[in-house]
Amino acid sequence: MTTLRLLIKNELRSKTRHRERSGSTSMPKKWITIYGALALVIVAGIATYLGIQGETKFKEIWYFNWGMLFWATARAGKSVQKEWDNETAGWWLSLPYSRGTLLTAKFFVNLIRWVKTSAVIYIALFIFILYVMALEGKGSEIFDVLVKGGQWYVLFISLSPFAIGVGILNWVIRKSMFRPMFPLLWILSLIVINILAWLFLTASLTGGEMLGIIAVSWIVTLGVVRLATHILDQHAVL
Template identity: 25%
Template sequence: MDTNALLYLVKDELKRRKSKKDHAKWWLFYLAAGIVLLLAVTAYFADKFRPIGLLFFTFGFPYMAFILTYSMVKREWKNGTLGWWLSLPYSRSTLILSKYAASLCVVFLIFTAAWLATLFFYVYATIWQGSFEVAGLLSFMSGSSVWYLFVFAAIPFMNAFGLFIFIAGQSRLKPLTPLLWMIYGLSGNAIFWLPHEYWNTHIETGSIPFGPYAFAIAVPISVGLAVILLLCSTVTLKKDVVL
């Protein structure tokens, strides 16, 4: 595979995504309003604040990653650029990987921004509580980074799954898509299948429920499934997509 070609396509994908942000000002407005609201709510309930509570929203990130990759490949059909995209002088595998790699870059930036925001709200809430300590912040940074890494471990699979489901839906494999959407829904909620006692214990103690071993197991599984789905997407795009 031509690495330079792949990097060029990834850069082009990111540029195209940036150029389509017609409603960026509105998104910035809602983001700012949301931040102000969160600051107010955090200050009001500061006495009931538990640091681990800041981390549970990250369970929605794999869903976001799925939709992001799904929409990136859908854009070629929606904008009528499918013929142009497929006529580019690159292999189908390179085209698929460029979408996939671009989506990973975007998700990584979102994760990084979310983690920094989490640290900010931790400092903000503990200052309101009057319990802020540098040692506590360092401990939370360490624990939250493990949490974020564990959730991020699902991203390779979810990104590849989003890409494959859309391509399958535009091909002769379309009858399988209801089943694929069911698998998506179940896989996204898999983490909540852990016993309630397990969650309650960690919520009460404020400890992180995931460790290095869980991360070490999750990564190869997620990456392995992603490789399989990317191969399936490439083969489907070559043979079965209905133009």
């Protein structure tokens, strides 16, 4: 567990160290502030327009989070791809840890980042909705909208491990002798993720059924990561 924790910390810091090695610099804080203020003005303008129109479908705004699952899949794959892009794959695979431990570290790093990002987006969307609802005079609906958003958040937090595991598996396959299968598996995995999300949102599932699906998705995720470990261990192409 100590080894895994150290690898997770290393992964979380790797982006900063890569920028330092490559000599790249981050955008000056002045410009970050300017662009941030500009984005805020644009969002406020959109929110004000929607509030004036008074026909906003608040609960549907949460559908924005649907795309977050696909972002999680792509981001997880990118975390594996960067080892080849940065020409550190050989070094990474030669570390005195099992391939399973290396991939598990990437899995948890992606999960941590995804949960943090999703929380920020949830808060931002809620503030956006709250402002629009205030303009429309629909304060009595705030609680229902907040609950709906919370359901979305729980849903995608529950399904994100599977999405992340699939992303890692797909990109491990891309860097292996099974590369020709990558496009088909990528499309298939996106379809499966889409079906799972749709099932949660539209089907009349009981709490027990939803927990069952979540449990199965975690079990499948374990199998997906183990399969990725086997392929990385036996069939990786450096």
